[in-house]
Amino acid sequence: MRIIFMGTPDFAVASLDALVQAGFEIVAVVTAPDKPAGRGQKLSESAVKKYATDHDLPVLQPVRLKDQTFLDQLRSYKADLQVVVAFRMLPVAVWDMPAKGTINLHASLLPAYRGAAPINWAVINGEKQTGVSTFFLQHEIDTGNLIFSESIPIGDNDTAGEVHDKLMVTGAKLLVKTVRAIEEGNYTETPQDEISGSTITHAPKIFKEDCLINWSCPVHQVYNHIRGLSPYPAAYTIFKDKTFKIFSADLSAEKPEKQPSEFLSDGKTFLKFACQDGWISVKDVQLEGKKRMSVEEFLRGFRISE
Structure with missing residues (x-):
């Protein structure tokens, strides 16, 4: 399969590296534009861009995801599948483009903790476990049909940073499993409202x-x-x-x-x-x-x- 990867922070780098190491063909990487940072306001590259550049992967950095030039670039790579990890909300024109769809890795056991800050809110709320989920993107954020999920415990003294690092590793492995299953056609999709014993909760952005x-x-x-x-x-x-x-x-x-x-x-x-x-x-x-x-x-x- 020809795969386009979309992500920005360190959390996404682990997944991108896992896919590269597993031998999948990453034809392009989409990440955030460079941003001024630090006292000198020098342009800073995202962690994903740095990894992609080091591994000679083509990089796209659109300001607007609906821009026609970007959409034409994206289409030119003829991707079979798009993989999203810690990126922005995608318009339909982007996530509906590949023949096999677009999948997302989310740092919670969906449908629990849908939203921008699932790790923070799980720890704040005193949860004893959390996990990672892979699913196909649909119109509403974090609502798509589940493919796989895997749980990990949250220790009584774990910080959000420590849980983040554990999920980063667990998520990368789960993503490789998911992409391989899609490549082989060996998977099932489960609507989130059919997950037994699950409750929909939200994890909005932290202000x-x-x-x-x-x-x-x-x-x-x-x-x-x-x-x-x-x-x-x-x-x-x-x-x-x-x-x-x-x-x-x-x-x-x-x-x-x-x-x-x-x-x-x-x-x-x-x-x-x-x-x-x-x-x-x-x-x-x-x-x-x-x-x-x-x-x-x-x-x-x-x-x-x-």
């Missing part, structure tokens, strides 16, 4: 207001919120009138004698915030205008008083 910690919540809920947003975009609170990001923490069910959001510290080794029914002891933090550091480093350079 800044979603990252603000509510210390009045139960301590386990606050803890899940912190690890579900770590390392990016990171949960935060307002501390000494500045944004204070928290990347990792410990929790204690000891009943606090302070009001939610009030804190205790010895000024040297610990800083903890009161929740509804326990304490969150921060470990890895970043104060607005400063670099990320351990709480011990932070306290050495910051005079603290209750």
Whole structure:
């Protein structure tokens, strides 16, 4: 089969590499346009573009997916199948082009956690397992017929970043299995509303207001919120009138004698915030205008008083 791959971040690179290593013919790669980044605002290439360039794969970087020039380019590759991993929402003119359709790898056990941030929301909500799913694209996002899925456990202390890395590996393997099955014609499609015991849930894009910690919540809920947003975009609170990001923490069910959001510290080794029914002891933090550091480093350079 002639395959066009579409993706942008590191998560997608693992899948692209798995397909290349498995011997599939990747005739072109579609990824995001280069973007200014850093203090110098130099143009930065996507992780997928860097991989494609290193492996001499043709790269397309459309600004608009409905642009006729791009559609003509895409059609010229005569792809049998398109594979999408962590890319943009595609118009019908794109996903309906190949004879064998367009498949997507999604980082959840569909129909649970449809949307842009499935890993974050699964951890935030305290789920004990998640997974990856492959499906054929249809009109509405993440609603297509399932091909395969595979689950993994979420540890009690796993961050979204750690779950991301596990799913990146699991997903790449599942994608190779899926493409091989399509090539051999050895697969079945299952409508998502026929998945036994499943519930449709959504995982919308994370905005800044979603990252603000509510210390009045139960301590386990606050803890899940912190690890579900770590390392990016990171949960935060307002501390000494500045944004204070928290990347990792410990929790204690000891009943606090302070009001939610009030804190205790010895000024040297610990800083903890009161929740509804326990304490969150921060470990890895970043104060607005400063670099990320351990709480011990932070306290050495910051005079603290209750």
